[in-house]
Amino acid sequence: RRYRKVLAEHGQKDCFIHITECSSYSEGRAEEGGYCGEKFKFQHFEQEMGTAEFMVKSQLSMQENGIAATHSFTLPVFHEWDGSKDWGMMRDDYSARPALAAFSVLNTLLAPTKYQGTCTPAPGVIGHLFRHADGTQTLAYWREKAPAPQTAPPGILTLKLRNGSYCFRDMLGTPCTVKADFGKVELPLSERPAYISGFCGMNPSRHPPIGKLSVHKDRYDRDIILAIAAKEGLKNSKQLFVATQEAPRGKIEVMVNNIGTKTKKGTVTLNGAVKSVTSQEISVEPMSQKKIELPVEFALPGNEIFGDLVAVGNFDDKPTSPAVIPICAPAPHKLMAVPFKGTELAARWRPGAAGPTKVTQEGNAIVVEATVPHVMNNWIYPRFHFPKGTLRNAIGFEFEMQVDEETIKKGYQDPGIYFNETSMGYSAPATPAWTQIHAYWNGVVSEPEDVDNISIGFNTKKVGKPVIYKLRNIKLLYQKK
Numbered sequence: 001r002r003y004r005k006v007l008a009e010h011g012q013k014d015c016f017i018h019i020t021e022c023s024s025y026s027e028g029r030a031e032e033g034g035y036c037g038e039k040f041k042f043q044h045f046e047q048e049m050g051t052a053e054f055m056v057k058s059q060l061s062m063q064e065n066g067i068a069a070t071h072s073f074t075l076p077v078f079h080e081w082d083g084s085k086d087w088g089m090m091r092d093d094y095s096a097r098p099a100l101a102a103f104s105v106l107n108t109l110l111a112p113t114k115y116q117g118t119c120t121p122a123p124g125v126i127g128h129l130f131r132h133a134d135g136t137q138t139l140a141y142w143r144e145k146a147p148a149p150q151t152a153p154p155g156i157l158t159l160k161l162r163n164g165s166y167c168f169r170d171m172l173g174t175p176c177t178v179k180a181d182f183g184k185v186e187l188p189l190s191e192r193p194a195y196i197s198g199f200c201g202m203n204p205s206r207h208p209p210i211g212k213l214s215v216h217k218d219r220y221d222r223d224i225i226l227a228i229a230a231k232e233g234l235k236n237s238k239q240l241f242v243a244t245q246e247a248p249r250g251k252i253e254v255m256v257n258n259i260g261t262k263t264k265k266g267t268v269t270l271n272g273a274v275k276s277v278t279s280q281e282i283s284v285e286p287m288s289q290k291k292i293e294l295p296v297e298f299a300l301p302g303n304e305i306f307g308d309l310v311a312v313g314n315f316d317d318k319p320t321s322p323a324v325i326p327i328c329a330p331a332p333h334k335l336m337a338v339p340f341k342g343t344e345l346a347a348r349w350r351p352g353a354a355g356p357t358k359v360t361q362e363g364n365a366i367v368v369e370a371t372v373p374h375v376m377n378n379w380i381y382p383r384f385h386f387p388k389g390t391l392r393n394a395i396g397f398e399f400e401m402q403v404d405e406e407t408i409k410k411g412y413q414d415p416g417i418y419f420n421e422t423s424m425g426y427s428a429p430a431t432p433a434w435t436q437i438h439a440y441w442n443g444v445v446s447e448p449e450d451v452d453n454i455s456i457g458f459n460t461k462k463v464g465k466p467v468i469y470k471l472r473n474i475k476l477l478y479q480k481k
Contacts, residue, residue: 004209009308009324011219014210016068023073023087024054029354030086040083042091049192052098056171056193059106060128060140063115066209072103084374098172102193105173109138109195117204122157125189129204138197143189157189159196166198223260224284224315226268226323229253231293234327240440241309241327248298248329254311255291258284266315268292273307273327275299284315298327303334303480305395306442326442336478337398343384343474352455353380365402365472372463380467381418381457391419391448391476396440399456399474405432407469411461418455419445438477 007013027050030041043051055072062070077088089100113130121127121141128140141157161180168178171192178185178196187196230236233250234243243250254268263285269278275297284290300307309327313320342348346366351357357370359382372378408431417439441448456474460467 006324009310009322011321017066019062019067019070021073022055022058022062022070024051024058025085026054027051029084040079041086043086043097048097048099052102052171053192055099056102056106056140057142060193064118064128064206064208072099075100101172105169105171105195108173109169109197110140113138115208117207119202119205121159125157129202132197136198136200137202138195139199139202140193140195141187141189142193143191145191155189157187159185159187161185161199164198166196169195169197219319220321221264221313221315221318222321223258223262224264224266224313224320225257225259226311226313226320227255227257228309228311228323228325229255234296240442241325242438242440243298243327243329248300248331250296251293252296252309252311253291253293254279254323255289256282256284256313257289258286261286264315266313268294268311268313270294270296270309270311272310272324273298273300273304274309298329300329305329305331305334305479306440328440328442330438330440330477334480336480337475338478340397340474340476342386343399344472348384350383350385352382352457354378357382362470365470367468367470368457369466369468371466372460374463378459378461378463379457380460380469381416381455383453383455385453388452389449391451393478394448394476395442395479396438396477397454397475398436398438398477400434400436400472401456401469402434403432403458403469404467406465407460407462407467408432416456416458419448419451419453434472436473440477 003017004013007015007017027043027047030043031047032042032044059070059072072089074087075089076094077086077090077092079086089097089103091097110130113132116129116131116137119127119129119139121139124144125141126144130138130140132138139159143157159180160183163180163183165177165179166185167175168187169175170188171194178187185196188194229252230241231251231253233248234241234252241252252270256268258264263283265281265283267279267281270276277294277296279292279294282290282292296309298307305328307327309325311323311325344364344366346359346361349359349366349368351359351370353370353372355371355373357368357380360367360369368380368382370380372380419441445451456471457469
């Protein structure tokens with residue numbers, strides 16, 4: 001959805017999307033002993049199976065969202081993160097991992113088919129339908145991670161099909177024949193994908209969006225590419241420029257890149273939710289960059305706090321593709337803060353860190369204490385769960401944070417906030433004193449009502465010794481009407 005939103009801003013909302021790299025961090029850091037003095041680690045078998053599961057689900061989910069083509073990363077073994085991240089569908093001895101088998105099943109079974117869309121074969125079960133050239137269908141399905149109370153009994157999916165024989169395959173492609181009697185068939189059900197083929201007559205509940213070649217492909221000057229950086233009076237907070245003062249004005253830097261073979265002359269204009277301003281004419285030589293600073297004054301109507309800053313170039317009488325940045329002017333008189341119930345209770349937080357961690361109570365604050373084992377495995381993110389729908393109509397949240405001085409001296413990244421494991425931004429670093437931090441999910445979390453957990457923490461460079469920080473006064477933010 002975010003891809004489509006960005007493309008729409010550039011006049012390309014219906015074009016084909018190709019994903020050039022797709023892989024997973026879900027299996028965590030490799031844990032099996034390696035070679036070269038233990039520097040290179042490898043996934044154990046359950047991690048390999050988790051990677052295979054992600055690969056299948058991600059490929060099918062991208063089909064669901066109209067992605068024209070995706071490329072999984074990567075076929076041979078490949079290490080990053082100082083040897084602790086083990087990529088690849090093959091091991092270092094070139095034997096096949098489960099992901100390669102699962103990928104082969106996807107291609108062999110589904111490549112010749114037409115994707116029809118998604119369905120719900122039973123409560124809590126996700127299904128993807130494919131139609132073969134002979135008119136028969138294949139259903140790829142799996143159980144959701146958190147099954148609803150009305151799901152089918154664990155391990156069994158009952159489908160209504162005509163009496164007869166059908167082909168069942170597990171995630172790795174092992175086939176077996178299953179028979180439908182009395183108009184139904186029972187299939188194995190787990191969180192790992194499986195397939196049943198050979199039936200007809202099942203209809204999708206949601207069809208995928210269809211991409212097409214844009215009719216505006218020659219509208220823009222593709223040699224000039226604009227990029228924007230926040231300067232005076234603005235803070236870049238995870239894909240969002242936030243005004244750092246109540247009077248929302250400041251400066252931005254526009255980087256004008258010419259990747260063509262000819263020198264281009266032109267101007268850059270800012271508009272959107274800011275007062276329009278145009279730069280002086282500049283000249284940009286081939287394969288070079290010019291930087292210009294422009295003043296910004298927000299022009300948001302009424303109590304609105306969000307909008308888009310749009311930078312458009314005009315070079316040699318041809319417009320450039322616009323650079324669009326969401327902006328936020330969080331003036332206090334435009335916001336209402338409501339306590340986020342339950343977050344003040346340590347018992348409601350699940351410990352989460354690369355090493356031993358605990359969450360305790362201290363008055364109205366929660367105290368997080370963790371010890372991380374390695375500089376490359378150094379995350380601390382306790383998690384708070386809540387019902388879906390809790391964040392409906394909220395635009396962000398605020399909290400206070402205090403980090404012990406030794407942790408700051410040793411080094412850490414600025415606080416990170418995760419919603420359903422999607423990274424969010426922040427508006428200030430933490431300090432040994434209580435510091436208020438704001439996060440807004442405009443442009444980052446597209447459907448807040450679907451979020452059911454948050455994590456607040458950071459990555460530290462303090463290895464082998466306790467890291468301590470505190471959180472309090474966590475509140476949801478709403479825009480005043």
